[in-house]
Amino acid sequence: MTGGPETLRIAAAAYPLDVLDSWEGYVRKLETWVAGAAEAGAQLLVFPEYGSLELATLAGPEVAADLERSLRAVAGLLDKVDALHSALAARFGVHILGASAPVFDPAFGPRPANRARLYAPSGPSGAQDKQIMTCFERSPWEVIGGGPLRLFDTALGRIGVLICYDSEFPLLGRALAEADILLVPSCTDTEHGYWRVRLGTQARALENQCIAVMSSTVGAAPWSPAVDVNVGAGGIFAPPDTGFPANGVLGVGALNAPGWTFADIDLAAIRKVRATGDVRNRAHWPEQAGREGAPEAVCLR
Template identity: 50%
Template sequence: MIRVAACQYAIELHETWEAYADHLQGLCAEAVEAGARLLLLPEYAGLVLSGQLTPEQRGDLKASIAGIQPLIEPWKALCAGLAKRWGIYLQPGTLPVLDSDGAYRNRAWLFGPKGALGHQDKLMMTRFEREQWGIAAGHGLTVFDTDLGRLGILVCYDNEFPLLARRLAERGADLILAPSCTDTEAGYHRVRIGAQARALENQLAVLQSPTVGLAPWSPALDENLGRAGLFVPPDRGMPGDGVMALSESLDPQCSRWLVCDLDLEAVRRVRQQGQVFTRRNWPEQFERL
């Protein structure tokens, strides 16, 4: 049994590094005090660093991501320090990173008690990212071996594509982390429905963390709606609707953690003793086409 925490992360303006660092440390401390060993923040949570730029720069869509690049290494060091200090696994959301080929990619790092375990880039770009923002797609999928189990990360829109989660399942993932950022109720439900479908198809767990609230100072994060949730396959020993836990509101006024216990061994048992074997039967569908 592991205790996990997914944040409904309210986008707030932190105009100095000290204010932001205190904010992130205090936020993570809340989940740690509740006993969580795995903490998940949402897609583009790291873009809150743009609050430290001038109002003109943070108010410009492309200038804001260029401006935060010098802050990324200190941010990574801060996240690594928090994970080491408390002996936890921390996925602090994502942020746009300037890659060696000159393209920006939406990147999610995973930090553990011994440092960074690596990163996962978003693979499928939304229209906003592709057409207006100029964020490029990443390549490849990573499975992270941790003391808690084998984890994968699918960033927001990636959860709407079955073959991505299937590849993680084939590589032994028991839990997928789904950091998300959506500005409409429809967008939130697209990602949530995708997350639940991926849990059903692959008989694994999916943990979703969304952005919430209004940030008129940021053209990228101006409107945010979503609910944190933990989803599992609806089968023996699991909730009938596959919803292990769900936060109460689409738009709370402040950041809130959804803290819940997850028995990955019980999830694995579904794959051996469940009413159906969707994970095992996956290849058969192609024989029927």
């Protein structure tokens, strides 16, 4: 950890997608969510993957119901979204991982990337793009992988972001092994999907001996062909080792219940478990080298 607080309260969102009546209505919604978490003492707030798609409703039901038009409608509002999140982070003195959104970045060609942005209360922000697309994102949506993985050095420690499906790939998690906290914003439409991401999130906490935070979209959004069904919950997880719960669960919300899930983190416990835990997954990871090839075939017939 690099000079920050020794304790930290984290808030993981289970976030419903609404039909918005105006931009001002969206501002009021975000203000209410951020204020509620801040008043509960949270210093790091985590919103989910594709939570931004509710902004497509501002362009009307026909646009919101069309995959391509909804992507472009949301992307066209992102400058205002960035300004709003930056202002809220500064006003409430919190770090915010905003809901991810489609971004048409000329650097990646004509198709959008799925991007989340981390806002610091002091003003700076940084972007993280999803690395590996789900089947739906590949077709018919044609969302693509964007920029590389990044490690954010913040006043709260080192933070990495693995967007939803990315959490299910251990080499992506290992690339962020220096992170003290991994954030996993998600959007899943079945319990299977929720559990895949949750188990991936918990596995990354085990391997990297870090805190891992999952946020989710929840509830029905019948106006959208992309996020019409949302199944999930907020969750905050640790390695199941010394100084943490035996199951690694620091906090988890009820499935599909909107609201924040909170957990208080002892950052010194992360340092301790990495140095003197019962196991040393993070340190012992390199010992896999040379053992990951094709197994030797042994016939027992």
